[in-house]
Amino acid sequence: MMRWVTFAAAAAALIGSLATAPARAEGDHMALPKQSWSFAGPFGTFDRAAAQRGFQVYNEVCSACHQLHHAYYRDLTGIGLSAEQVAAIAASKSISDIGDDGAPMDRPGLPSDHFKAPYANDLAARAAQNGALPPDLSLIIKARDGGADYVYALLTGYSAAPSNMKMSDGMNYNKYFVGNQVAMTPPLSEGRVTYADGTPASVNQMAKDVVTFLAFISEPETEQRKALGVRIVLFFVLMTGLTYAVKRKVWSDVDH
Amino acid sequence: MAGLHKSEFTNPVINWVDSRLPIFTMMQKEYGVFPTPKNFNYFWNFGALAMVTLMIMIATGIFLAMNYTAHTSMAFDSVQRIMRDVNYGWLIRYVHANGASMFFLVTYVHIFRGLYYGSYKAPRELLWILGVVILLIMMATAFFGYVLPWGQMSYWGATVITNLFSAIPVVGEPIVTWLWGGFSVANPTLNRFFALHYLLPFVLIGIVFLHVAALHVTGSNNPLGIDVKGPQDTLPFHPYYTIKDSVGLCLFLAIFAGFVFFAPNFFGAADNEIPANPLVTPAEIVPEWYLLPFYAILRSVPSKLGGVLMMFGSIGLLFVVPWLDTSPVRSCKFRPVYRWFLALLVIACIVLGMVGAHRPEGIWVLLGRLGTIYYFLHFLVILPVLGKLERPLPLPESISKPVLRGGGPLPSGAAAKPMEKA
Known part of the structure; x- marks a missing residue:
């Protein structure tokens, strides 16, 4: 009886947690095609080459409109760039600051600077973007149901609108966006960037690379977290076994 | 010496302290030699698990508070600073965030244990009531905590929950304004929620202390639900239950760590990674999983005030x-009929949890109403009536003796075996 109840309780808890969690992911979205990501799974790590190519895509394409509010240039060491490379990337940006004389001035960026924002504020962004606000991308993979698969699907999901659909002015058809009308024009096109490593810059390739980069920016602690997690979970599993053995020993003289 | 406690500890330092403040004697009495029924199963781990989780929550919470800024313009960014710039900040925050879910998980199992084995029945009524107070304070604390990251779900969850009070006739609107400290959920609201989120866990410690104190007056219930007849039925808490609780604790921490390190956002909502925006309502406003059944009850009643009353009810x-509960028997082990109704209650709660996560349309409306009806029917009708109709199975003579089949006579010479430890 007890065994049955224990099993039922565990099963109930499991079903309950599984049944409630994915429910949030449902909505008006189309089913997202699953991609295989280097950073997926308990041992997944970021494909450094893809993440670096993805940074190039962000830098040359996305950053014209989207900021990485929470990220710093120094974070780029996490995708395998050297301190010198990061310093050079930061120095190539002109950062607005206040000079020693108290007057506004521009200076070359430092690794400790946040990524330079394309607009001074949200109102300036809207004014330049036909009223739409390009979302900050520093948490975009965590902030959308479907995560990496969703952002990839969105970037590759542009097509001509169905003939029976009335599109609003300046909007673009995208089959994965809620309501199917998105203000962002198709950001990627064949050969939009030229990869230094010679990888052909197809839309799918660029989308995959930039999503890998953004996944890193959303959760820069991922690799450290998983590596530590393996050790800690193993430790507790081992401790469970040891403690159980001690428990058996302690209880061996009890008639129960 | 007059006025000094007669301490039995031989270590001179401990003896000196214990003579003046007998905390060592108390710990020895309550956690060392405390007589505990010897037939606990692993369901009796969950109280200790909840206690440990509370400590983990307070410890991580204090470190989060050192790095958090309770202001609407900085709260979201300060949480991101914790995640990115504070040493192991991501670990502290993920332990705290997943800890909330773990806390409710073990508490719900603990409550189920109490219901299944009739731990709420005389003489443990007050113990049970203190437990319900703990549950209520936990819910309030969890709600306040969920508001603090100031994401979309934080903001809109706070708006929905505080607006529940507007259902109260006449004084509802002024109460909501008073709760908000203004005319919408805004900075004063965030500030007071932070203050309350920091305060309530310490209130919780106080109530937990009373919960444990009451437990140590009546003694623990046990899977048979019968009273302890003598020392042959019990074991000293240490080492028997300290080690048994440790087994469950290690396994629990392994599962807890599994979530923290490999699926830290499993219980989270993507919308809460978007900063709060009073001008944009998320497509779905969904509370955390542990409040979903109550949310489902709220939405199953086609009247705002009715829904609020049913939810709190x-x-x-x-x-x-x-x-x-009118049954003379505590444990469901000896209640062949009620056992199945209790299983039905668990199913109803899980169904309600699923209903709460879905939009109230189609089949979910019907399921929500059926679940709500069964929940109230269970407690208000089945529990009182079934206790009078059901014929319980024969109870064992004592914890250390097997069940008497067919109510036969006691085997002769069945003197209790001495179980006391030397």
């Missing part, structure tokens, strides 16, 4: 459960 009902 669903928890309020738990306070009187000791007097709703």
Whole structure:
């Protein structure tokens, strides 16, 4: 009886947690095609080459409109760039600051600077973007149901609108966006960037690379977290076994 | 010496302290030699698990508070600073965030244990009531905590929950304004929620202390639900239950760590990674999983005030459960019929949880109403009536003796085996 109840309780808890969690992911979205990501799974790590190519895509394409509010240039060491490379990337940006004389001035960026924002504020962004606000991308993979698969699907999901659909002015058809009308024009096109490593810059390739980069920016602690997690979970599993053995020993003289 | 406690500790330092403040004697009495029924199963781990989780929550919470800024313009960014710039900040925050879910998980199992084995019945009514108070404070604390990251779900969750009070006739609107400290959920609201989120866990410690104190007056219930007849039925808490609790604790921490390190956002909502925006309502405003059944009850009643009353009533009902149950037997082990109704209650709660996560349309409306009806029916009708109709199975003579089949006579010479430890 007890065994049955224990099993039922565990099963109930499991079903309950599984049944409630994915429910949030449902909505008006189309089913997202699953991609295989280097950073997926308990041992997944970021494909450094893809993440670096993805940074190039962000830098040359996305950053014209989207900021990485929470990220710093120094974070780029996490995708395998050297301190010198990061310093050079930061120095190539002109950062607005206040000079020693108290007057506004521009200076070359430092690794400790946040990524330079394309607009001074949200109102300036809207004014330049036909009223739409390009979302900050520093948490975009965590902030959308479907995560990496969703952002990839969105970037590759542009097509001509169905003939029976009335599109609003300046909007673009995208089959994965809620309501199917998105203000962002198709950001990627064949050969939009030229990869230094010679990888052909197809839309799918660029989308995959930039999503890998953004996944890193959303959760820069991922690799450290998983590596530590393996050790800690193993430790507790081992401790469970040891403690159980001690428990058996302690209880061996009890008639129960 | 007059006025000094007669301490039995031989270590001179401990003896000196214990003579003046007998905390060592108390610990020895309550956690060392405390006589505990010897037939606990692993369901009796969950109280200790909840206690440990509370400590983990307070420890991580204090470190989060050192790095958090309770201001609407900085709260979201300060949480991101914790995640990115504070040493192991991501670990502290993920332990705290997943810890909330773990806390409710073990507490719900603990409550189920109490219901299944009749731990709420005389003489443990007050113990149970204190437990319900703990549950209520936990819910309030969890709600306040969920508001602090100031994401979309934080903001809109706070708006929905505080607006529940507007259902109260006449004084509802002024109460909501008073709760907000203004005319919308805004900075004063965030500030007071942070203050309350920091305060309530310490209130919780106080109530938990009373919960444990009450437990140590009546003694623990046990899977048979019968009273302890003598020392042959019990074991000293240490080492028997300290080690048994440790087994469960290690396994629990392994699962807890599994979530923290490999699926830290499993229980989270993507919308809460978007900063709060009063001008944009998320497509779905969904509370955390542990509040979903109550949210489902709220939405199953086609009247705002009715829904609010039913939702609070669903928890309020738990306070009187000791007097709703009329059965003379505690443990469901000896209640062949009620056992199945209790299983039905668990199913109803899980169904309600699923209903709460879905939009109230189609089949979910019907399921929500059926679940709500069964929840109240269970406590208000089945519990009182079934206790009078059901014929319980024969109870064992004592914990250390097997069940008497067919109510036969006691085997002769069945003197209790001496179980006391030397």
